[in-house]
Amino acid sequence: MRRSRSSSDHFRQRASPLRHPDRIIPRRNYVLQRMRELGHISPEEYEAALKETIVPRTLPSEDNNAPYFADFIRKALTEQFPDSTLATAGLRVATSLDLRLQDAAYVAVQKGLQELEKRYPRLQRSVPEEQLQACLIAMQPQTGAIRVMIGGRDYQTSQFNRVTQAHRQLGSVFKPIVFLTALSQEREKREGRFLPSSRIADTPFTWSYKGETWSPGNYNNQYLGPVSLRRALELSLNAATARLAQEVGLDPIRQTAENVGFVSPLPQYPSMVLGAGEVTPFEVAVAFSTLANNGARTVPRPIKQISNQSGETLAQHGIEMEQVIPAADAYMVTHLLEGVLARGTGRAARERGFTHPAAGKTGTTNDYGDAWFVGYTPDLVTVVWVGFDQRQSLGLSGAQAALPIWTSFMKRVTAGQPQAEFIPPPGVTLVPIDPQTGERATAQCPLVLEEAFYEGEEPQQSCSRHGAGIVPVETRAESNNDKPEHEERFNAQPGAGQQPILPRRKEKPWWQLF
Amino acid sequence: MHYVKSLAIAVVVLFASLLAISEQQPYAQGRFAREPGRTFDEEDLAPDSRSIAPEDESANDSGDEERPDSTIADEEQFPDRDSQTRSPMPSMEESPSHSSDHDAASGKDSTDESPEESPIVTSGPPTLPEANSLLPQEQVALSFVTLGVEAMGTEDLARARALFERAIEIAPLQPYSYFFLGRLALTREEHQKALPLLRKAEILLTRGDQAWRSEAVSVQGAVYEDLGELPQARKAYRKSLRFFPQNLRAMSALARLAGEEPHSDDVVPQ
Numbered sequence: 085m086r087r088s089r090s091s092s093d094h095f096r097q098r099a100s101p102l103r104h105p106d107r108i109i110p111r112r113n114y115v116l117q118r119m120r121e122l123g124h125i126s127p128e129e130y131e132a133a134l135k136e137t138i139v140p141r142t143l144p145s146e147d148n149n150a151p152y153f154a155d156f157i158r159k160a161l162t163e164q165f166p167d168s169t170l171a172t173a174g175l176r177v178a179t180s181l182d183l184r185l186q187d188a189a190y191v192a193v194q195k196g197l198q199e200l201e202k203r204y205p206r207l208q209r210s211v212p213e214e215q216l217q218a219c220l221i222a223m224q225p226q227t228g229a230i231r232v233m234i235g236g237r238d239y240q241t242s243q244f245n246r247v248t249q250a251h252r253q254l255g256s257v258f259k260p261i262v263f264l265t266a267l268s269q270e271r272e273k274r275e276g277r278f279l280p281s282s283r284i285a286d287t288p289f290t291w292s293y294k295g296e297t298w299s300p301g302n303y304n305n306q307y308l309g310p311v312s313l314r315r316a317l318e319l320s321l322n323a324a325t326a327r328l329a330q331e332v333g334l335d336p337i338r339q340t341a342e343n344v345g346f347v348s349p350l351p352q353y354p355s356m357v358l359g360a361g362e363v364t365p366f367e368v369a370v371a372f373s374t375l376a377n378n379g380a381r382t383v384p385r386p387i388k389q390i391s392n393q394s395g396e397t398l399a400q401h402g403i404e405m406e407q408v409i410p411a412a413d414a415y416m417v418t419h420l421l422e423g424v425l426a427r428g429t430g431r432a433a434r435e436r437g438f439t440h441p442a443a444g445k446t447g448t449t450n451d452y453g454d455a456w457f458v459g460y461t462p463d464l465v466t467v468v469w470v471g472f473d474q475r476q477s478l479g480l481s482g483a484q485a486a487l488p489i490w491t492s493f494m495k496r497v498t499a500g501q502p503q504a505e506f507i508p509p510p511g512v513t514l515v516p517i518d519p520q521t522g523e524r525a526t527a528q529c530p531l532v533l534e535e536a537f538y539e540g541e542e543p544q545q546s547c548s549r550h551g552a553g554i555v556p557v558e559t560r561a562e563s564n565n566d567k568p569e570h571e572e573r574f575n576a577q578p579g580a581g582q583q584p585i586l587p588r589r590k591e592k593p594w595w596q597l598f
Numbered sequence: 599m600h601y602v603k604s605l606a607i608a609v610v611v612l613f614a615s616l617l618a619i620s621e622q623q624p625y626a627q628g629r630f631a632r633e634p635g636r637t638f639d640e641e642d643l644a645p646d647s648r649s650i651a652p653e654d655e656s657a658n659d660s661g662d663e664e665r666p667d668s669t670i671a672d673e674e675q676f677p678d679r680d681s682q683t684r685s686p687m688p689s690m691e692e693s694p695s696h697s698s699d700h701d702a703a704s705g706k707d708s709t710d711e712s713p714e715e716s717p718i719v720t721s722g723p724p725t726l727p728e729a730n731s732l733l734p735q736e737q738v739a740l741s742f743v744t745l746g747v748e749a750m751g752t753e754d755l756a757r758a759r760a761l762f763e764r765a766i767e768i769a770p771l772q773p774y775s776y777f778f779l780g781r782l783a784l785t786r787e788e789h790q791k792a793l794p795l796l797r798k799a800e801i802l803l804t805r806g807d808q809a810w811r812s813e814a815v816s817v818q819g820a821v822y823e824d825l826g827e828l829p830q831a832r833k834a835y836r837k838s839l840r841f842f843p844q845n846l847r848a849m850s851a852l853a854r855l856a857g858e859e860p861h862s863d864d865v866v867p868q
Contacts, residue, residue: 224767224770226766226770226771227767227770229767378797378801400760402759403763405791405798406790407794407797411797462770462771463771504771507802509801510801
């Protein structure tokens with residue numbers, strides 16, 4: 085399926101009348117000939133068609149700030165209205181695009197690609213059609229509004245919209261879906277097994293599936309032994325993730341992926357859990373919007389309203405929201421993904437000066453053919469993909485290639501904006517723990533991590549390594565539904581969750597202690 | 599413990615009996631979304647939260663000091679309440695969330711109602727925050743919410759929906775637009791649409807006004823009640839009271855549900 089779509093894309097490129105007007109005439113004639121042979125057209129129609137000249141469609145001018153988005157809207161309109169209406173009604177279409185953000189994204193993509201080519205000259209290509217490409221989509225998770233759509237590097241060179249048309253392997257961007265499934269399953273079973281602080285072995289292992297075996301390896305073949313789920317996701321550990329997925333099961337993971345918004349069929353084999361499936365960046369944006377929107381999936385809403393020349397409203401697209409996963413589960417994964425930016429593979433975003441509360445995940449495919457970064461603040465989800473249309477290897481990770489573009493864009497659009505936090509939903513409690521033991525932190529613990537727990541599953545024991553028996557640090561309860569004094573707690577501790585790591589003494593970072 | 603439980607049940611029953619008298623309580627009647635041709639009135643548009651009457655005037659005054667931003671419910675809204683027991687707060691007209699002509703729309707005549715002696719006073723429904731305390735884009739969003747509430751008052755539901763959605767686009771982390779959009783969905787009997795919106799409002803109010811948060815949960819209870827999912831409705835109402843124990847609407851709903859189908863857990867947590 086993937087292969088045929090890919091072949092089709094390549095054919096479109098080869099047969100483009102814009103690039104290869106000499107090739108299109110023989111192809112046109114061949115198709116007409118076959119149509120005549122099959123009886124679809126008469127010989128007269130065939131002769132008449134042969135005499136017609138091919139006039140390439142005029143591309144939107146370079147002044148158009150959002151040519152890919154315009155194409156996207158045009159396609160949506162053709163599916164909704166007959167050609168006669170589109171030609172004569174003089175439709176006025178109110179879209180969700182934000183031109184300020186669109187301009188910022190364009191600059192970020194252009195500069196980002198130029199910097200990559202400058203820093204890694206091997207990425208440069210002389211043929212414009214083969215140049216390094218990138219795409220970016222930004223979506224408001226609460227409304228489904230598509231704020232930005234950059235479908236490629238240069239519309240005049242390639243009209244192929246990589247946001248909606250390019251099916252690419254996800255790589256580690258898919259891992260949060262595995263963790264989401266594990267945490268939500270655990271929530272249903274209440275067995276107290278998989279929590280962010282739960283341990284899982286990050287060691288080489290082999291997954292036997294339907295008579296075949298699969299041995300996922302870590303980056304640089306380094307294995308960390310027993311790690312918490314949090315650390316496994318923050319550092320994007322393949323072996324630990326695959327082991328977790330084996331426990332959870334492929335079908336539930338696939339089901340979760342569908343629930344959050346992936347529509348492309350995912351492979352039926354284990355490597356799916358490490359992102360072997362091919363999806364569009366658009367799907368990724370929808371899926372992570374569901375996480376950002378407390379588990380409620382919104383229908384993408386590029387068009388808000390369509391009216392005719394006289395102002396009569398022909399169609400109105402309101403906010404469509406459906407709760408597809410529990411808000412608590414969505415928050416747990418978001419909280420883990422905040423750690424990716426704070427301490428994990430996405431920490432370069434912080435090093436580059438992006439300070440707003442955000443969650444994110446890097447993604448790199450096996451052959452370095454695709455570099456992803458998806459990250460979100462509470463009100464904006466942004467997906468960046470970098471790669472070659474010809475699927476050549478970049479030799480760069482998502483953190484190296486896509487993250488700088490994401491950071492540049494997000495810094496621009498959040499500059500001067502208030503810093504909004506992710507708010508834990510009811511049923512989730514933030515508890516300071518000792519990251520080494522996973523137990524409640526005490527005043528003696530050198531490092532404290534504020535971890536999210538489902539209510540009732542918080543660790544009860546004080547840290548046994550740093551002063552068991554000492555009164556634990558007060559829980560930062562966010563929802564604490566069973567306690568009427570919640571209001572005072574909220575007021576007393578604003579901004580909880582902003583700085584999950586609270587160093588007490590200057591020691592090695594906790595993630596280096598294992 | 600037993601004494602407290604008994605006292606709580608007594609309080610709930612008392613409230614329920616008082617509310618049964620009043621025909622102006624859409625929540626007390628339940629399933630308000632199913633009433634054909636029902637118009638919006640002030641109470642629909644402004645989440646209700648009333649406090650238990652203090653024993654004396656001084657206590658009443660102190661209650662006002664605790665909630666300086668509260669506004670008093672007007673006589674039309676709570677006609678069964680003794681005007682002598684109201685707290686001296688700004689009138690509803692001052693609140694941007696309430697249109698002053700709503701009663702004309704709802705067809706109510708407040709003068710027909712005879713006030714009764716009641717141990718309950720109204721501390722007023724939670725009002726929308728003062729615009730000058732908000733960020734510019736939140737101010738704009740709030741103005742859209744206000745216009746949406748007015749549109750609801752005139753039964754222009756399509757316009758109200760568009761205004762609330764516009765408010766969400768402008769300030770997606772402001773809870774009030776979700777709340778009213780959820781209310782609107784409930785009115786249209788779009789229960790599955792209402793729930794995520796109301797939950798979203800509840801989450802966004804976690805660190806905000808607990809009376810509003812309580813109201814968002816209380817309306818979730820109304821959704822469940824409409825759907826016939828009474829255990830879920832009870833759970834929501836009880837939760838609502840945890841956030842704001844003075845939410846009389848949740849109390850009355852709980853009492854009503856307890857009457858319909860006795861449940862050992864239908865006790866207001868103290």
